[in-house]
Amino acid sequence: MxxxxxxxxxxxxxxxxxxxxxxxxxxxxxxxxxxxxxxxxxxxxxxxxxxxxxxxxxxxxxxxxxxxxxxxCPKCQFTKQAKWVDKLQSKLLDCKHFHLVLTIPHQLNPLVYLNQKKLYDALFQAAWQAVGKAASNPKFLGAQTGAVAVLHTWTQTMNQHPHIHMIIPSGGLSDDQMEWVPCKNNFLAPKKVISSLFRGVLCQRISQAIEKKQLNIPEHFQWNRIKNDLYKTGWNVNIEKPISGVQAVIKYLGRYTNKVAISNSRITNVENGKVSFSYKDRKRLVSKTMQLDTMEFIRRFMLHILPHNFYKIRYYGILSSANSKTKKEQIVALMETCMPIPEYEGLSAxxxxxxxxxxxxxxxxxxxxxxxxxxxxxxxxx
Known part of the structure; x- marks a missing residue:
């Protein structure tokens, strides 16, 4: 089987x-x-x-x-991922980069599942607005920064777990666009500030969409009660130490892009109506095996099929496509570096x-x- x-x-x-x-x-x-x-x-x-x-x-x-x-499809991502990671070289800046992970509380999962396109879009927008606003605050970086953002929707056991990975340069462009402002002491902004902004923006967008009757509401889902509970706790935002060097950043980000919920290499056994697969226990840092009924295994995989024409990788701020020929070139000149050329551009699979x-x-x-x-x-x- x-x-x-x-x-x-x-x-x-x-x-x-x-x-x-x-x-x-x-x-x-x-x-x-x-x-x-x-x-x-x-x-x-x-x-x-x-x-x-x-x-x-x-x-x-x-x-x-x-x-x-x-x-x-787990068999169709190899060269696609490699070409994307290679192309990313021409987008990143020659500096250290932070890796942020912003996660929504599980209470929102039923609502998100029924409204994936609209709420995944809102998740991206809330994540970037939170990071961009915090970074522009004069108390912290005080400059215009950017981000590469990647949506993931799963845990290692394929449960629903929407979260955004962001790669952010450790600096930004001054408001007058005449200076590159580096982060001081490898510090971007406090987690609590980003978490509070992230929660506020996303909850506001959900409230507005519900008021306009733009969302499908799950049975027994009481938004006002859930919203009150969500504001009582801080949302999970993780900021890792900055990564040095463009190649190191690309290698690191390559782990998170063009991935699917499970790879064939993780499936260890299929028999008697059950599927076994390996997963990493993040808390204990060990590899374990989980066995599920085949129907449950398929159900979990299906949770992570994204809407049609949905872009799960997006660019913001000084790394956005709109700024690639203007602010990006200016920043490269200010940093006295050069813009790398993708190695695989124009090549076949x-x-x-x-x-x-x-x-x-x-x-x-x-x-x-x-x-x-x-x-x-x-x-x-x-």
Missing amino acids: GKIENRRTRYDLAAILRENRQYLSTYKLFEQQRKAFRDICACRTSELNGHTCYCNSCNYQRQAYNSCRNKH IEVYTLLTGKDVSHCPKCKKGRILCRALPKPET
Whole structure:
């Protein structure tokens, strides 16, 4: 059950979904969840057609099926992540960067799940407004900073846990835009200040949306009571020590981008209607194994399918696209550094794969001399 032939992993999410297609007719899903389910099932199978790869020097040939390219498929993220991380080099500044994580309380989870597009947007906006306002305060940095923000919605055990990862330069542009202002003593702003601003902005946006009847309200969800409870406690904001060097920042941020709720390598066993997978216990810093009924495993994975055309990586402030040709160039000049050029820009996925792995898939693995060529498989008759 769920087992495939692969040198790196024995079990496959796609195989688990294919063997449990009844999930689609048994449970209520959003259309985007249904699409992701179907895409992952079809990934690298005859459903998506494919091509024959053959050597122009010997008799070697093999068939390969096309990938689904769904952003939630664990098999379709490798080169996408590498190209994004590489492109990020041209966006980051040559300075230390802070890593912030801003998390919403679990009481909001039911509301967020029913209103993902609107409330994930609000989560991004609240996170940036909190950080930007705190940083611009003369008591702290007193300058215009920026951020790369990434949305994650899961814990290691795939429970619902919406939170924003932010990478923020340890400095900012002065109000007159004539000076680069570095953070003093590796300090951006107090956690409590950012937490309070974050809570205030998000709660205000939720209140406004509810008043305008723009949200689907879960059964028994009493916003006024919940809001009062939320204001009684501080929201979780974590600020880690600044990371030195652009390459270190990129390597660090690469862990958090273009990820899906679970990778195939974490699935350790599939049998008797149950799925086992590994996870990290963050508190005890140890690896553990969890076993779930297959239907519960699929349900948890489906929690993290994002809305259609939703951007889970966003840029703000001096790192935003609007400022990339103006403030960014000015800051680079003020810091007396240069703007790096992405290494993978303009390269195909195969070329990027070759650079990353050192394996040239265009060379014949059999004769070692010929070149691998491809031709599309004939479409199946309908």
